Amino acid sequence: MDIIWLRDFEALVAQRNFSRAAEERNVSQPAFSRRIRALEDEVGVKLINRQTLPLSLTPAGEVFLEQARIMLRTYQDTLERCQTIDAASGDVIRFATSQALYMTHYKTHIAPLVEQRGLDIDLNSTSWGADQFVSALQQNYCDVILTYWHPAMDFLAPLEVAGCDYITLSHDEFIPVSKCDEGGAPLFSLENPGKKPIPLLAYGAVSALRFVLDHTLNQNISKPNLLVMNRNALAISVKGLIAEGFGMGWLPRSLCQKELDSGTLCIAGPDSYRSALEIRLYRLDTNTKKTLGALWDKLQDSVDGAVAKS
Incomplete structure (x- = not known):
């Protein structure tokens, strides 16, 4: 099954119209329609009810949509993790954070220290689900996660139970x-x-x-x-x-x-x-990467210094 077909299917579900979906996917409508039919042939059932306006999903299409989204998410996650592992070395510090935190707190609090110390950073500014950041850290796909923290965020609890180190970077x-x-x-x-x-x-x-x-x-x-x-x-x-x-x-x-x-x-x-909200950095306490240890100490000092001044 071609991953392109899954993305076509997702676009068609969002647009409910072959012409608009084909335009979104930057392909001609006849070619787009052929790819949707190829997907249905592969699955072995009709996924799209073409008799309704706007288009609707068949019962099988509803089930397939949920699974298609899981497959796409897994595929993207796998690509990102493979790229992260490939880029990693003994000196590279692998960060994972959301786009919002990258644009705000990473650039303000972390980037200046990284530049000052000349560190190699593999920064993954990603749209992962909340729980994926936790699993990525636990499975050593990244060295540090930069995340919001609030008492209601139960998904972060495994990190505290596991005894991970964290720094409250700011509020x-x-x-x-x-x-x-x-x-x-x-x-x-x-x-x-x-x-x-x-x-x-x-x-x-x-x-x-x-x-x-x-x-x-x-x-x-x-x-x-x-x-x-x-x-x-x-x-x-x-x-x-x-x-x-x-x-x-x-x-x-x-x-x-x-x-x-x-x-x-x-x-x-x-x-x-x-x-x-708190903005926290988490790392595994078993991570012995020297460059990470040096950056972690510097970040802790900067946070302690800011508290002392206030």
Whole structure:
């Protein structure tokens, strides 16, 4: 089975239209249709109900979609891990982090030390699911993970049970935000909700921030009337949809501070809807890589120095 067929199938499910899906996949519609039929021939059943508008999945197609996504995720994960292993040597420090943390805390807190010491870094800024970061560290596919931490993130518990070392690099805040109207007020607000449900741009099942959002909402006695418009694994994608005015959502403050300062985005709720975040670095305590040990000590010193100054 060609991996391209799986990506074609996923695009067709998203678009529900052969022409738009073919355009997304950068192929002619006849060629795209032939590849979908080749996939169905390979599976041995019809996956697409072509008699409905928009197109729909057959019962077998619904089952195959779930498995196709698992296969694609496994395939991508395998490629990334193979590339990481190939790049690794005794001197290279293998980092894994999310795109949001790469753009904020890695560049601010870690990159300057890496450049100062002339270290070789294999940085995997990835869209892995939350639990994949944990398994990657435990299985030595990376040396360090840079992650958000919150008490609700149960998936990180195995690292603490296993006695991993961690450094609390800095702190952040998980806040409700919305696009601002022309008067500088939020388009959507938890304080002035109105009668209609507030459109919510939420996080998907594989996102670490989903746990924090669920906790933040559950700790409030009066639940807001929210209607989930979209679920996404990446905070950067959620931010983009908020900025376009599709709804409100929660973001780490560091990821949207510039937009808050410029008045593009607004705080969209009271303090009770905010949650504190830690930004942590984890490593296995059995990792004896000298370059990692030197960087770890330097990072610990910088954190201790910042605490002492405050």
